Amino acid sequence: MTHRLTFGRPAPGAERTPRGWEWRWTGAAVMGILNVTPDSFSDGGRHAALQDALAAAQAMREAGVVILDIGGESTRPGAAPVPAHEELDRVLPVIRALRSADVLLSVDTMKPEVAAGALRAGAHLINDVTGLRDPQMRRVCAEAGAPACVMHMQGDPQTMQAAPHYADVVAEVHGYLRAQAREALDAGVPDVLLDPGIGFGKTLEHNLSLLRALPDLTAGPHPVLIGASRKRLIDFMASVPHAADRDPGTLALHLHAARCGAAVVRAHAAAAHVQALRVQAALSGGDRTRPPGPQRTLDSGVMHHTDTERA
Template sequence: MNRLTFGRPAPGTTRTARGWEWRWTGTAVMGILNVTPDSFSDGGRHAALQDALQAARTMQAAGVSVLDIGGESTRPGAHPVAAHEELDRVLPVIRALRDADVLLSVDTMKAEVAAAALRAGAHLINDVTGLRDPEMRRVCADAGAPACLMHMQGKPQTMQLAPHYDDVVTEVHGYLREQAHATLAAGVPDVILDPGIGFGKTLEHNLSLLRALPDLSAGPHPVLIGASRKRLIDLIAQVPDAADRDPGTLALHLHAARSGAALVRAHAAAAHVQALRVQDALTRPALDSGVMPHDTTRNHA
């Protein structure tokens, strides 16, 4: 059972003594909704509001638990975007989806953008800098919004130039635990931890972190893995076009689920929901009736 606490009501949550709690078993899917012209895989596809809303509805119908809305690319070498431009991209989408029965996450590094997004109806913040900015912590605490803390060595513009660690697992896990402690101490209701696959890491760094997932997942906080269409798949399987990397993405994310990840962040969200349901049926014990948990209405082959 995974849990995430909110300081205010949010879709799918239940009131508890600590706040509003979202509970789920297994691995949930966070669908990627980039409303940018320059994201590495789907830049421009959802820049128009109607295209973004259609993609959101399709992912929601497929069973995603969270929609992660991003208005600034963080691909290697990406150029920064002004806060007003980022807000012009994300706010119309948030406002149009605020009454949808799905959790809305905003992928941003800026406290100004996070504050406006939460006022507009977003429920949580996904920060690739791990809430290093104290103002970002204050924004999340004031809004009662949990945050996803990601590890990134350097900045998007420079992070892949020469990443180095003495012990990548120890350093990344230690950083995430320290940031979680500081974030919760600042009044943020809860956190998700993300080791930051592809953010300031070589192929071997990424593989080491993925192999060490059981250690991070054994801790008190839910873990998110976002390896969707990333370059490590090309380095492993020779797939130069990011749009062709969904099979490799599924392999990495199914491994993450088996290793205890509570969420995976994916472009091909519907395929992930389907694959995770099948894996869940294979790995959970059969019911007394002999019917698997996700197949209680059909007994035929």
């Protein structure tokens, strides 16, 4: 399956088109998680130092990861908010150090002021767990020509797992995502990805229902992102209490998502995902998952460009 995402300004791997700069790829691309927080649920503190964050980014790029999602505030259940200035102090040095790299930089933030600062510093994409509810976030993305990932979350990180409830989780989540996508596009945001928000205000059964219903969401006009990396539902299904031990379960969930047409999977063990997705693509009879950009080839997990024009 071929996916497309349009930017209002140049982005790595994107081709100029009449609508803007189009980022095109086949299969599921891997978004590598780069948390620069001290308190993320799985890897808090590991990449808080700039040199550690850049080393992790380099390792993911060499493995074939094409998107880095940089986060300066934890959104784990019960997480306390972080002031915007503190979040910016965490993410801006990483963005500035990576902005000349041949990789798409996403910033995981709920705050318009953080999104604006990150985009000015060189980020390309905003990943908003609140689903662009804030009109100011839509304005920031529209003015910067930045697409956004629109995620569904019931409540907020402090309350979302208290008592999640839905009459019909699939209809409500899919309907919300489609409505938010329309609002974003009407506000001038150049494009969106949709994320059903696995683990964000959902019980195990809610999550399973959404994962089983992925073909309905991926059949729509917008690329779909799935981020189930190391989440608690894997413990519920497979008795894995420690988050760092949940990579095998994560791979199983994300391979399922890719088979259902997901365009992006967001993962901590990003290099393992690149390898697994390439093998799955080969077994299914298609080409290995092709990363974004015109006529790219893969060699030992490292991306190379041919001489075609790109932004």
